[in-house]
Amino acid sequence: MSLLPQKNRRNQRHLVLYVSVQYHIYGYHNPIPVIPKIHGFPHKPGVQAVLQQTICSLCREGKAVYARVYSGEKLCRKCFIKTFEKRVLRTIARYRLLRRDDRIAVAVSGGKDSLSLLQVMKKIESSFPTAQVFAVTVDEGIEGYRDEALTLVEQAAVKLGVPLVKTSFKEVYGVSLSEMLSSTAFQRSGLAACSICGPLRRKAINVAAKKAGATVVATAHTLDDIVQTYMLKALRGELGSSEVGLRSDGPALPRVAPFRLTPEREVVFYAYLTGVPFQSIVCPNASNSMRSSVRKFLTEFEEKHPGSLFAALKSFERAHATEGKNLQLCKVCGEPTSRETCRVCELLKTIQPTP
Numbered sequence: 001m002s003l004l005p006q007k008n009r010r011n012q013r014h015l016v017l018y019v020s021v022q023y024h025i026y027g028y029h030n031p032i033p034v035i036p037k038i039h040g041f042p043h044k045p046g047v048q049a050v051l052q053q054t055i056c057s058l059c060r061e062g063k064a065v066y067a068r069v070y071s072g073e074k075l076c077r078k079c080f081i082k083t084f085e086k087r088v089l090r091t092i093a094r095y096r097l098l099r100r101d102d103r104i105a106v107a108v109s110g111g112k113d114s115l116s117l118l119q120v121m122k123k124i125e126s127s128f129p130t131a132q133v134f135a136v137t138v139d140e141g142i143e144g145y146r147d148e149a150l151t152l153v154e155q156a157a158v159k160l161g162v163p164l165v166k167t168s169f170k171e172v173y174g175v176s177l178s179e180m181l182s183s184t185a186f187q188r189s190g191l192a193a194c195s196i197c198g199p200l201r202r203k204a205i206n207v208a209a210k211k212a213g214a215t216v217v218a219t220a221h222t223l224d225d226i227v228q229t230y231m232l233k234a235l236r237g238e239l240g241s242s243e244v245g246l247r248s249d250g251p252a253l254p255r256v257a258p259f260r261l262t263p264e265r266e267v268v269f270y271a272y273l274t275g276v277p278f279q280s281i282v283c284p285n286a287s288n289s290m291r292s293s294v295r296k297f298l299t300e301f302e303e304k305h306p307g308s309l310f311a312a313l314k315s316f317e318r319a320h321a322t323e324g325k326n327l328q329l330c331k332v333c334g335e336p337t338s339r340e341t342c343r344v345c346e347l348l349k350t351i352q353p354t355p
Ligand SMILES: [Zn+2]
Pocket: 056, 057, 058, 059, 060, 061, 062, 075, 076, 077, 078, 079, 080
C-alpha cells in the first residue's frame, strides 16, 4: 500500500474498489496488478475515457460514472442505482421469485454481495407490503475470518432495521469448520475446504431460516455465480437435474437469487456507490477449486465478448425447460436433493472419524 501515489482519499476509494473487483471477480489466487490502474472504474482504457467526459444516457444531466459495455448505456450515479434496483424488482417479477406474503430470509455472509442484497431487499420490502424481510447468517467457525464478517452483518442489520437470525456449524453439526478441517478423516478425504463449507453453509442457512418461519431464502448469487453453477453442472454431467436460484414448488424451502440478472461487477459498483462495506480479510481456506477455473474462464470471455453471460444463462434456461426436474428428499436428513442422500450427508459421512 505504501507504494501508491495516494494523492487524495478518492484514489484510496478507487483502490479499495479496484482491489475488490479483481478479488471478487478473478478469484483469490490471481496476482493483483493494482498500481498502474487505480484511476477510474472500470479500468478498460476506452471506458475510462468515456467516463471522464460523458453525460448520463438516461437522464441526460448527471455525469456518467458507469458504462454498461453490453448495452452501451452510460449512467450517472443516480441512474445506476435506480436501474440496478429496478432490475432486481424486474427479476423477481419475471421469474416469480417472491410472493406477496412471503417471510424472506436473506442469507447474509458479510460479503459485499449479500450486504447489498439485504439493502435492496429492505428497500423493495415496501413494494410487498405484506412480506417481511429478515437476515440469516451462519458462523462456520473459521478463526480470525468470521469475526469481521459477523460484525459487518450485525452493523448492517442494525442500520437497516432488519431482524437478524444467527446460527453456526457448531449448533447445526456439533463441530466448527476449523474442527472438521483439522480432523484426520478430512485430511485423508482429499476434499477442499470450500467443497465442504459451501454445502454445509447452505444447509445450515436452510435449517435456521425454516426454524425462524421463513417461506423462502434469498441468496446474493449474481449472474456470474448462476452461470458458473450451470456450467459446473454441465461439466459434471448434472445439467438438467435442478434449476439454480429459481423458485420451485415442492416440500423444500425455496432458494431464490434476486441478482440472477445482475452481473457481479455491477453489484460491486452498487456496493461501492451506496457505501456497503467491503471485507478486508480473505478466507484462509479459499482454494483453487473447480469453480475458480470456471469463473476465470467466464470472466475473461465476458471481458472479450460482453453479453456472453446473459446469452449463456438463456441457453441454460432453455436446456432446463425441456428437461424435467426431479428433486426428492434426502433419506438421511430430509433436505431437498437430486439424489438419494444429499451432498451434505455424503460429505459428513466422508469426514466423520470412523469409530
Ligand atoms: Zn442519470
